[in-house]
Amino acid sequence: MPAHAPEPAAPTRAEAEAEPAHPLAREQAHLTASRAALRAMRADVESLDIRDVTANWVNAIVLQGQIDDRIKALADLAHTPLFFGRLDYLHAPGAELAEGAEGEMFYIGRRHVHDADGDPMVIDWRAPVSQPFYRASKADPQDVALRRRFGYTGGELTAYEDEHLSDPTEGATVSKLLQQEIERPRVGPMRDIVATIQPEQDRLVRSGLSGSVCVQGGPGTGKTAVGLHRVAYLLYAHRERLARTGTLVIGPNRSFLHYIEQVLPALGELEVKQATVDDLVAREGLEVRAADAAETAVVKGDARMAEVLRRAVRSHVSAPVEPLMVVRGSRRWRVPAYELEEIVSELLDRDIRYGAARDALPQRIAHTVLVRMEQAGEAPDDRVQDAVARNAAVKAAVREIWPPVEPAKLVLRLLSDAEFLAAHADGILDDDEQKLLLWPKPFRSVKSAKWTAADLVLIDEAADLVERTHSLGHVVLDEAQDLSPMQYRAVGRRCTTGSATVLGDLAQGTTPWATRSWDEALTHLGKPAAVLEELTAGFRVPREVIAYASRLLPVISPGLAAVSSVRETPGSLVVSEVVAAELTAAVVAACGESLRYEGSIGLIAADARIPELARALETTGLPYLAPGEETTERARLTLVPASLAKGLEYDYVVLDEPAAVVSGEPDERTGLRRLYVCLTRAVSGLHLLHAAPLPEALA
Numbered sequence: 105m106p107a108h109a110p111e112p113a114a115p116t117r118a119e120a121e122a123e124p125a126h127p128l129a130r131e132q133a134h135l136t137a138s139r140a141a142l143r144a145m146r147a148d149v150e151s152l153d154i155r156d157v158t159a160n161w162v163n164a165i166v167l168q169g170q171i172d173d174r175i176k177a178l179a180d181l182a183h184t185p186l187f188f189g190r191l192d193y194l195h196a197p198g199a200e201l202a203e204g205a206e207g208e209m210f211y212i213g214r215r216h217v218h219d220a221d222g223d224p225m226v227i228d229w230r231a232p233v234s235q236p237f238y239r240a241s242k243a244d245p246q247d248v249a250l251r252r253r254f255g256y257t258g259g260e261l262t263a264y265e266d267e268h269l270s271d272p273t274e275g276a277t278v279s280k281l282l283q284q285e286i287e288r289p290r291v292g293p294m295r296d297i298v299a300t301i302q303p304e305q306d307r308l309v310r311s312g313l314s315g316s317v318c319v320q321g322g323p324g325t326g327k328t329a330v331g332l333h334r335v336a337y338l339l340y341a342h343r344e345r346l347a348r349t350g351t352l353v354i355g356p357n358r359s360f361l362h363y364i365e366q367v368l369p370a371l372g373e374l375e376v377k378q379a380t381v382d383d384l385v386a387r388e389g390l391e392v393r394a395a396d397a398a399e400t401a402v403v404k405g406d407a408r409m410a411e412v413l414r415r416a417v418r419s420h421v422s423a424p425v426e427p428l429m430v431v432r433g434s435r436r437w438r439v440p441a442y443e444l445e446e447i448v449s450e451l452l453d454r455d456i457r458y459g460a461a462r463d464a465l466p467q468r469i470a471h472t473v474l475v476r477m478e479q480a481g482e483a484p485d486d487r488v489q490d491a492v493a494r495n496a497a498v499k500a501a502v503r504e505i506w507p508p509v510e511p512a513k514l515v516l517r518l519l520s521d522a523e524f525l526a527a528h529a530d531g532i533l534d535d536d537e538q539k540l541l542l543w544p545k546p547f548r549s550v551k552s553a554k555w556t557a558a559d560l561v562l563i564d565e566a567a568d569l570v571e572r573t574h575s576l577g578h579v580v581l582d583e584a585q586d587l588s589p590m591q592y593r594a595v596g597r598r599c600t601t602g603s604a605t606v607l608g609d610l611a612q613g614t615t616p617w618a619t620r621s622w623d624e625a626l627t628h629l630g631k632p633a634a635v636l637e638e639l640t641a642g643f644r645v646p647r648e649v650i651a652y653a654s655r656l657l658p659v660i661s662p663g664l665a666a667v668s669s670v671r672e673t674p675g676s677l678v679v680s681e682v683v684a685a686e687l688t689a690a691v692v693a694a695c696g697e698s699l700r701y702e703g704s705i706g707l708i709a710a711d712a713r714i715p716e717l718a719r720a721l722e723t724t725g726l727p728y729l730a731p732g733e734e735t736t737e738r739a740r741l742t743l744v745p746a747s748l749a750k751g752l753e754y755d756y757v758v759l760d761e762p763a764a765v766v767s768g769e770p771d772e773r774t775g776l777r778r779l780y781v782c783l784t785r786a787v788s789g790l791h792l793l794h795a796a797p798l799p800e801a802l803a
């Protein structure tokens with residue numbers, strides 16, 4: 105693949121301008137023209153006068169909001185290339201594929217741009233005609249004669265790289281622009297990969313909305329990137345449907361969400377919500393004010409809790425013992441207890457939500473009364489049935505038979521009342537498990553209880569038993585390996601009528617309830633038919649570093665394949681042993697050293713080591729950020745507690761005392777998994793410093 109810059113073949117800007125026939129100059133001219141076209145599109149929208157078309161001010165506000173969004177979406181961002189690729193087809197693609205575009209040459213970019221005649225100048229990367237840009241290969245050229253990738257320097261088009269896919273004499277090569285793009289120093293939040301999505305990633309990005317997908321992939325294989333681009337793709341392909349039903353990206357914590365929050369807006373998608381699982385199950389008035397011991401959290405997160413809760417909710421229904429007497433005018437209608445019982449057991453058998461059944465009960469009873477009236481020769485209509493359903497005696501009977509259930513109160517009782525718990529956990533949880541659940545000292549009220557994160561998940565489950573949870577059109581679940589079965593259920597009920605993209609790495613599971621198998625996880629999620637895919641090419645971590653980290657795999661996740669890095673960066677791994685008394689100073693010095701390079705630096709250390717390192721950085725006068733805070737040219741060093749490192753990345757990582765990272769976790773396997781996460785955050789270099797012996801697998 106001939107790369108046309110910064111090789112000598114590329115003309116200088118002056119040369120290119122003097123000789124417009126040079127391909128680079130022609131491409132630059134197309135960029136200039138496309139930018140002008142985009143500005144014109146924006147000016148068109150800005151000049152819209154809605155006074156004539158809207159009948160009332162509510163419509164006007166809605167319409168103006170849409171126009172403002174459109175203007176925002178049409179902004180020409182100076183540092184985001186308007187197009188990054190070109191495809192020359194051998195034949196003009198079919199009308200359906202080209203979506204109105206004529207001709208055989210297409211510029212591929214972040215968004216669609218057309219000229220004054222409506223002819224496309226840039227095609228959206230998500231359009232069908234763009235797909236071969238990501239998928240075509242020498243083996244399968246997909247009717248593409250030329251694929252051209254563009255390189256930019258500070259918003260200027262400065263290079264291009266060609267592949268003549270249909271030319272059998274040209275050999276396949278690795279893209280330098282891809283390599284450069286990955287190694288471009290990281291400043292600021294996570295960025296999109298729209299110019300360089302790889303074929304195996306593209307297949308996931310463009311897989312249909314109806315099916316759910318689960319992606320197992322080692323560190324840096326692009327799972328998060330794939331998930332976010334998939335959302336952008338689905339919004340493009342199913343805009344109206346998803347606008348109605350909604351999409352949601354779920355991540356492990358705030359700093360992670362903050363890190364990824366700019367990716368979708370950069371792709372023109374401003375509406376996608378982000379949340380942690382804790383956010384999903386948050387309830388007004390209930391705060392998380394305590395943490396569970398690991399063994400308690402494991403029981404609370406166990407899927408068997410769902411059955412305990414189901415039984416507990418349904419236990420509120422009591423068998424009617426008294427007949428019901430309904431007085432209407434001068435007549436009295438009697439419904440015997442056995443008939444009420446039939447209605448109740450029929451509703452229970454139908455297994456509808458507790459609340460829905462409760463709402464249906466008065467009408468069922470009223471219907472029975474109506475039948476009696478008809479048998480007595482009356483001709484009651486629907487209004488009579490409604491009136492009977494609202495009759496005081498009927499209401500009283502319903503309260504008695506099918507009382508309202510308040511989810512938080514129900515869980516409060518399960519965790520405080522040993523007898524109540526035993527009655528519903530019998531045959532499901534053993535005595536020890538029940539003991540783990542019970543509060544040592546029961547709380548009196550929902551308000552005063554010290555709820556934990558796992559308790560709120562239980563309350564969420566109970567709430568869903570009472571009333572169906574609203575389901576979205578698509579949910580992306582990142583770092584999914586860390587969820588408990590009950591958390592999977594909480595996520596699953598938010599996409600019962602939609603689909604899910606589940607992303608994770610079993611080797612990075614660091615919770616005591618981390619999932620052991622994707623099949624299990626998907627079953628809890630309610631998507632057992634989801635397709636399981638694997639990503640194995642690593643983009644973040646250089647070969648030397650990933651090979652070192654992968655020595656832990658046989659211990660932490662036997663059978664899982666190591667990531668094969670696409671990047672050879674000699675000298676990217678440095679391991680230094682120092683004496684204990686000098687560790688902190690050496691680590692701070694290593695940070696200073698790394699700051700000599702461009703890009704972001706992460707100092708990752710066991711949570712317990714953070715205060716000491718923070719003091720040392722302050723004493724040395726090295727300013728530092730907290731994870732999730734945006735790096736800038738001036739503040740490039742982030743001090744990262746090991747517990748928050750997951751999902752993040754830095755150009756250079758200084759890793760403090762691996763043994764402390766391992767011993768910071770409740771057991772060795774979790775500790776080594778945490779270490780594996782920390783070892784795999786670096787893009788260009790990892791400097792590991794230790795005073796204590798390294799874990800055996802790394803020594």
Ligand SMILES: Nc1ncnc2c1ncn2[C@@H]1O[C@H](COP(=O)(O)OP(=O)(O)OP(=O)(O)O)[C@@H](O)[C@H]1O
Nearest residue numbers: 297300301302323324325326327328329643644751
């Ligand atoms: N096709 C690609 N082109 C350029 N960069 C890529 C590509 N795929 C992934 N990357 C980059 O590799 C890095 C890792 O990607 P990402 O964070 O999505 O990986 P991950 O699998 O979610 O990792 P982890 O398991 O550590 O969370 C990111 O900087 C991402 O932009």
